[in-house]
Amino acid sequence: MRDASRVFSSTLLWPLLVLLALLVVNVVANPGFLEVRVQDGRLFGSLVDIVRNGAPVLLIALGMTLVIATRGIDLSVGAVAAIGGAVACVYMVSSPDESGLGTALVACALALATCVALGLWNGFLVSVLGIQPIIATLVLLVAGRGLAMLVTDGQITTVNNDSFRTIGVGFVLGLPVAALVAWAVFGLTALLVRRTALGMLVEAVGINPEASRLAGVRAVTIRWTVYVFSGLCAGLAGLMIAANTSAADANNAGLWIELDAILAVVIGGTSLAGGRFSLAGTFVGALLITTLAATIPNIGIPSETNYLFKAVVVIVVCLLQSPKARAVLRRRRTTPAPPAPPAPPESPTPTLAKAGTR
């Protein structure tokens, strides 16, 4: 019941409405936008492209949500994704059986293990050494691309492996594999976080680390774990990006994706100050960001202004979510329209003190 009320809380309402508005804009510009057709046993259409292209951002935003909930931030995810892709491609190219399924599996496992190790490094800096997260992860943001270059020897490494390609562009049961993987990881994580006590403990650590420590919460372990998880998500995203083009591009793979992910988290209503987080919000946020990316070419905005357009939409969403801006809107309308935060029910406390006043 609490989850339901959270889904429909007003912070999620506005991103959803903006998402809807974006879709409407797209349909107006291109009436065939919503069209999804079946061809060669799989789905085709702009919507399918959106969910497929949005998979990496969704995954990275998922890891980012948990990191941000602990008052942290992970700027290194784009670089980590590039390293993951580079490790996988270089392994496959140097393997005797470049196009085999087994090679692809080992390559993916190797890449993910590398990214987990990078997450361990980030988490160690933040939780054990106590370095500020923005600085600690900046180290890898800067050094990570260099590491990826080292792995690929400065070349764009192209691989020829159809099994590997599937992660990026394949379809299963007519649906894009990338989206299926991302959604499955997302769903499993959401389940894990809310069905176990992990979510509550993450929030407690994010809201008041010292009080949590004194209550026996292993705050160091929890903070460390979320960075490892973020690294894993980034690695998975890196594999998708590399598989999309069947190439590892150390310079451009996952470039600026950390910013898209942070935006998705913030649009989803999770505060950068840490504490309460909303995975449902992040999901909508990531969808909004990718839809935005698809909208720009679709409605014919010249490519040189596309960053500007993106900025405007993001600003609008953030304004709609800001309590101050909403208070202004409310005052102008003079009707008490926006839903109030879920209020505790009136509790009849049968105490002597209260009885005295009645």
Add this chain to the structure above:
Amino acid sequence: MTHLDSAEPVVSMQDISITFGAVTALDGVSVRLFPGEVHALMGENGAGKSTLIKALTGVYAVDGGTVTVQGRRLSFSSPAAAQEAGISTVYQEVNLCTNLTVAENMMLGREPRFLGAINTRAMNRRARATLERLGLDVDPASTLGDHPIAIQQLVAIARAVDVDAKVLILDEPTSSLDADEVEKLFAVMRRLRSEGTAIVFVSHFLDQIFEISDRMTILRNGRLVGERMTADLTQLELVQLMIGRDLEVLEKLERELGEEGSTVVDETPVLRAVGLGRKGSLLATDLEVRPGEVVGLAGLLGSGRTELARLLFGADASDTGTLEVAGRRAKLRAPRQAIDRKVAFLSENRRSEGVIADLSVADNMLLALQATRGWLRPIPSATRKKLVDEYIEALDIRPADPDALMRNLSGGNQQKVLLARWLITEPDLLILDEPTRGIDVGAKAQIQQLVADLARRGLGVVFISAELEEVLRLSDRVVTMRDRRKIDERTNVDVAVGDVLEIIAGDARAEEVGARA
């Protein structure tokens, strides 16, 4: 009194109502503040004192009623607007920047400038003048965080005084001050009063209320009980008005507590510390707590009471001495290790070391238990509900809503939730550091009763309080600390407050300190 009743009030709040969702925090409350008066705001936790203050200082918007300041109707949209109207506040918990200097904190936002840049020398000079006026010997250029909480509190007051406020609101200013500092504060308050400032004073120390205030407004459950002149009331009458139930109940409770000496069975001590110490915070100290025994730690602020408690719980790691919990050697490096050995610790810093403000009451209560179970084993929802409902009822937590956010509870109710957090872990040893600080009479008696009950059920309790009466009322044994070490330990038979004061202060200082106790 210092004015005629016909004088114009400087602030008049009429029929103020404030609601949070379905909860009515204030229901048609009216308050008048007169210049040159100390006005006490009285009521139990959750009576609406803090809400009323926040309405007056522009933190909360008012849903109904009017605020008139010096004859003008105002509606404050922000704390800054209230400050501009001459209303300054010092909150219960210090709200300053500990990484800035004393002077910077006092002048924040009003720094003297020279060509656009902050004139540090002028700022320090002005800060020093204000501090000296308050009789405080604090270096304005020193970092605020380097000073004890008590000094930080006085700096917060100095900041408010520096604005030359017409109305000065002091919300629990004395809760972390020692006797000397309280006297200093009162001297300043008297001076400001004679200069015509209206002072709102909130405190749970009734003695202080009767010493300093001229007039009081009494609230209960968000409603106005009445306005009285302090001189017309006795302490007993005031308490009766505040809690609205027969005082006999309270007195009976106190008597019961007095009579029942809990019987200490001679068993293995739940906790034994030998030569426990930590560089810079505590000299080697021995302490033993047996099951069913309440050990009271007496001593002034900074005497090492809290430092000892933190070492016993592993909140800080000790570097000398040994610790035995339930007869087994324990080297505590983290609180978690203590909790696993059935030790619980209620910190004196409720806000920074206890409350998880944005989580619900239920989550706050179950946090310690959940932490010991690990994240993979969530508490089943039936057990959750049962435990939470049980403790909300047993400790009379208001509002009785498990889903209410912790930040919306009053200080006393937050404290009860934190107590519940530890009781739910079923500890063998409970360390309570100032559990009744900043809490009203009713809740205080409830917590004292609870401590006595727990000891009777076989828990060992370490009870720390600045109020010696409270320590002596509850403890089987009294340990006195001074200068970061134990200086005395005795069984609590016919120990009087004066005895402990003599131990603490030596004969020379006993009289000074007596003012506080």
